[in-house]
Amino acid sequence: MLSPKVAIVDYGVGNLFNVQRALESIGANAAISSDSAEILGAERLVVPGVGAFAEGMKGLQERGLAGPIREFAASGRPILGICLGAQLMLTHSEEHGTHAGLDLVKGLVVALRQPVSGGEQYKIPQIGWNSLRLPDYASGSLWDNTILRGLTGEPSVYFLHTYITTLHDPRASIAVTEYGHDRFCSVFQSKNISGIQPHPERSGQVGLQILKNFLEQ
Amino acid sequence: MSNIRVIPRLDIKGHCVVKGIQFDGFRVLGTAEMFAEAYYANGADEIIYQDTVASLYQRDVDLDVVRAVARKVAIPLTVAGGIKSTANIRSILRAGADKVAINTAAVAEPKLLRDAVKMFGSQCIVSSIEAHRRPLGKLEVWTDFGRQSTGIDAFEWAKRVVDEGVGEIMLTSIDREGSGRGYDLEMISLFATALPVPIIACGGAGTVADVVNAAKLGSADAVSASSIFHHFYSDAQHAGVSLRGRYELRLESELDSGNVDFLQKGYGGLRDIQVTPSSIPGVKRAMREAGLSVRIEATGGEYAVS
Numbered sequence: 001m002l003s004p005k006v007a008i009v010d011y012g013v014g015n016l017f018n019v020q021r022a023l024e025s026i027g028a029n030a031a032i033s034s035d036s037a038e039i040l041g042a043e044r045l046v047v048p049g050v051g052a053f054a055e056g057m058k059g060l061q062e063r064g065l066a067g068p069i070r071e072f073a074a075s076g077r078p079i080l081g082i083c084l085g086a087q088l089m090l091t092h093s094e095e096h097g098t099h100a101g102l103d104l105v106k107g108l109v110v111a112l113r114q115p116v117s118g119g120e121q122y123k124i125p126q127i128g129w130n131s132l133r134l135p136d137y138a139s140g141s142l143w144d145n146t147i148l149r150g151l152t153g154e155p156s157v158y159f160l161h162t163y164i165t166t167l168h169d170p171r172a173s174i175a176v177t178e179y180g181h182d183r184f185c186s187v188f189q190s191k192n193i194s195g196i197q198p199h200p201e202r203s204g205q206v207g208l209q210i211l212k213n214f215l216e217q
Numbered sequence: 218m219s220n221i222r223v224i225p226r227l228d229i230k231g232h233c234v235v236k237g238i239q240f241d242g243f244r245v246l247g248t249a250e251m252f253a254e255a256y257y258a259n260g261a262d263e264i265i266y267q268d269t270v271a272s273l274y275q276r277d278v279d280l281d282v283v284r285a286v287a288r289k290v291a292i293p294l295t296v297a298g299g300i301k302s303t304a305n306i307r308s309i310l311r312a313g314a315d316k317v318a319i320n321t322a323a324v325a326e327p328k329l330l331r332d333a334v335k336m337f338g339s340q341c342i343v344s345s346i347e348a349h350r351r352p353l354g355k356l357e358v359w360t361d362f363g364r365q366s367t368g369i370d371a372f373e374w375a376k377r378v379v380d381e382g383v384g385e386i387m388l389t390s391i392d393r394e395g396s397g398r399g400y401d402l403e404m405i406s407l408f409a410t411a412l413p414v415p416i417i418a419c420g421g422a423g424t425v426a427d428v429v430n431a432a433k434l435g436s437a438d439a440v441s442a443s444s445i446f447h448h449f450y451s452d453a454q455h456a457g458v459s460l461r462g463r464y465e466l467r468l469e470s471e472l473d474s475g476n477v478d479f480l481q482k483g484y485g486g487l488r489d490i491q492v493t494p495s496s497i498p499g500v501k502r503a504m505r506e507a508g509l510s511v512r513i514e515a516t517g518g519e520y521a522v523s
Binding site for chain 2: 013015017018021022025050051052121122123124125126127128129130156158160161162179199201202203204205207208
């Protein structure tokens with residue numbers, strides 16, 4: 001049975017237990033950890049997290065985890081950032097000021113655009129199910145070698161966010177999602193670094209498939 | 218347009234799902250796990266777990282029951298009932314909840330919402346507002362699961378909780394709750410069109426049309442219903458597979474209390490049911506036919522960690 005050793009980075013932000021539970025349900029040996037040796041000893045790394053970007057970076061730095069994550073990334077082993085964890089992979093965020101991220105993937109975190117007043121009915125944060133679509137540049141086979149392998153059509157996943165990722169290299173974006181005035185990168189993959197804005201651990205079978213693909217990478 | 222979320226709501230007493238009328242006269246319908254599993258497999262977009270007595274009896278939510286429910290589902294779980302502190306929220310999230318909804322303690326101490334938002338993020342903190350319509354039409358906030366009047370205007374309170382940073386509002390009409398007479402559309406529409414955060418409409422769904430109307434006419438961002446789903450999925454004839462046969466109602470512990478007669482006597486007593494049962498896909502089909510956007514695919518399968 002497939003049971004790669006996965007470390008889930010605990011940096012004091014958000015709910016890690018559902019990520020762990022979801023990974024275990026598909027056969028991973030998943031441990032929640034803020035210990036740099038344990039993180040560096042894992043075969044796969046998941047950086048989950050919800051909440052504010054600055055708090056997230058602060059949480060990583062206070063625990064001395066930014067360095068070990070970069071080191072893990074440099075080793076070529078797969079890393080998956082989820083929600084805030086995906087945003088932290090980028091260079092900067094504009095959430096409440098400008099804050100530096102881990103800079104593993106070149107890009108910027110910006111806010112979803114607000115509805116223009118008068119009659120427009122969409123709410124911020126985006127809370128709920130929305131579709132993953134192929135980016136404009138891509139052909140139908142784009143997902144074959146990514147964490148989205150095996151998904152067909154425009155699968156629905158669960159979003160819970162106010163900020164979005166924008167990448168310097170548009171081809172690192174492997175799925176886009178439309179919400180309000182934005183068509184944004186909802187999943188990216190750059191070499192061994194993947195990031196997903198929605199929550200695969202709460203997205204039913206589709207989400208579990210994404211996590212399974214990550215384990216099999 | 219965003220997808221309208223369809224959210225079955227489990228009213229919990231002990232480890233069982235109960236259903237009352239206007240938050241009173243609870244009947245036991247089955248175990249929390251049983252319903253959670255059925256709803257996940259049949260395409261629920263989220264699940265609301267409402268402890269019906271925690272606030273009233275000043276108890277904490279039973280984390281073992283939250284854990285058991287969370288284990289059955291891979292969709293978001295919101296837990297409500299008797300939440301008093303950020304420490305309390307942390308333990309509920311650790312038990313597997315994705316969000317918590319707070320009413321009574323927030324009315325007593327609004328700072329709790331702000332503190333919780335700062336600590337866990339606004340996407341995690343839901344304000345639960347339970348409103349009672351006074352004779353002249355004024356909407357008043359009630360606490361302790363419909364037991365305690367506060368004199369606070371519900372709409373003013375809603376604006377306040379948005380300022381405190383909550384990510385969502387779960388809006389229940391106490392008057393309609395359990396009645397099957399339909400949602401309070403006037404109230405839902407007022408809140409949903411004026412406030413910048415998503416509104417979950419609760420209380421009153423008796424038919425599929427009621428649920429459609431909450432979104433279509435009430436502009437709700439999410440619709441919650443309990444009886445119409447509970448009665449559908451607990452009836453073997455509807456659900457296809459008898460859920461009751463697969464679960465021991467009493468598990469190993471004593472039943473908290475509550476009226477189990479309804480359960481023991483089966484589901485033949487249609488006179489007692491105030492609603493027209495429907496499946497979750499049935500509701501979603503009707504919503505789509507009404508021009509609303511919903512997530513259709515069922516998640517299917519079983520999600521359980523051994």
